[in-house]
Amino acid sequence: xxxxxxxxxxxxxxxGEDVSMNCTSSSIFNTWLWYKQDPGEGxxxxxxxxxxxxxxxxxxxxAQFGITRKDxxxxxxxxxxxxxxxxxxVGGGGATNKLIFGTGTLLAVQP
Amino acid sequence: xxxxxxxxxxxITVTGKKLTVTCxxxxxxxxxxxxxxxxGLGLRQIYYSMNVEVTxxxxxPEGYKVSRKEKRNxxxxxxxxxxxxxxxxxCASSPLAGSDTQYFGPGTRLTVL
Numbered sequence: 001x002x003x004x005x006x007x008x009x010x011x012x013x014x015x016g017e018d019v020s021m022n023c024t025s026s027s028i029f030n031t032w033l034w035y036k037q038d039p040g041e042g043x044x045x046x047x048x049x050x051x052x053x054x055x056x057x058x059x060x061x062x063a064q065f066g067i068t069r070k071d072x073x074x075x076x077x078x079x080x081x082x083x084x085x086x087x088x089x090v091g092g093g094g095a096t097n098k099l100i101f102g103t104g105t106l107l108a109v110q111p
Numbered sequence: 112x113x114x115x116x117x118x119x120x121x122x123i124t125v126t127g128k129k130l131t132v133t134c135x136x137x138x139x140x141x142x143x144x145x146x147x148x149x150x151g152l153g154l155r156q157i158y159y160s161m162n163v164e165v166t167x168x169x170x171x172p173e174g175y176k177v178s179r180k181e182k183r184n185x186x187x188x189x190x191x192x193x194x195x196x197x198x199x200x201x202c203a204s205s206p207l208a209g210s211d212t213q214y215f216g217p218g219t220r221l222t223v224l
């Protein structure tokens with residue numbers, strides 16, 4: 001089935017650093033979402049993007065919907081230890097109208 | 112509290128022994144779905160249900176069954192589990208199909224020996 005390429009696979013950073021991750025696809029999506037999975041929990045929605053070129057912020061998080069509708073990025077500024085987890089990009093509203101999950105970015109933050 | 116619950120949270124079983132993982136949501140959501148999460152592969156959809164008595168295959172349905180007799184429950188059935196079904200399983204629900212806000216359960220870690 002469809003799959004999204006997410007990078008990097010993992011990041012190990014110091015507290016206070018900024019983080020950037022992105023997602024690309026060969027397919028067009030009408031919605032891009034970013035979910036976070038805390039250790040031992042299910043994913044939780046962080047940001048939803050609905051329009052090509054849209055830039056949306058949620059606190060220290062900023063995400064953009066790529067102009068081509070085939071990519072998205074997520075930035076986290078001034079990281080803190082509770083940012084630890086796996087971040088998933090998700091494409092929605094594509095040909096199958098299902099949510100397609102990226103492979104995930106594991107983020108570790110050293111205090 | 113609005114939530115999706117799954118049971119059990121952890122299960123170790125042997126090849127061929129039928130098992131059921133239950134999923135229940137209290138938000139009156141129409142859409143429910145099962146995913147499995149494997150390292151390096153993200154979440155892959157197993158089965159989904161648009162409403163009561165309506166179920167359909169996702170991307171990796173082989174070896175699984177589901178049923179949706181009531182709106183709130185969506186059990187995942189493994190008739191004859193095999194070691195390649197060792198994985199972390201998530202149930203999710205949303206108000207409608209294709210909705211961006213899917214609410215995920217806490218996960219069930221299954222090991223098949």
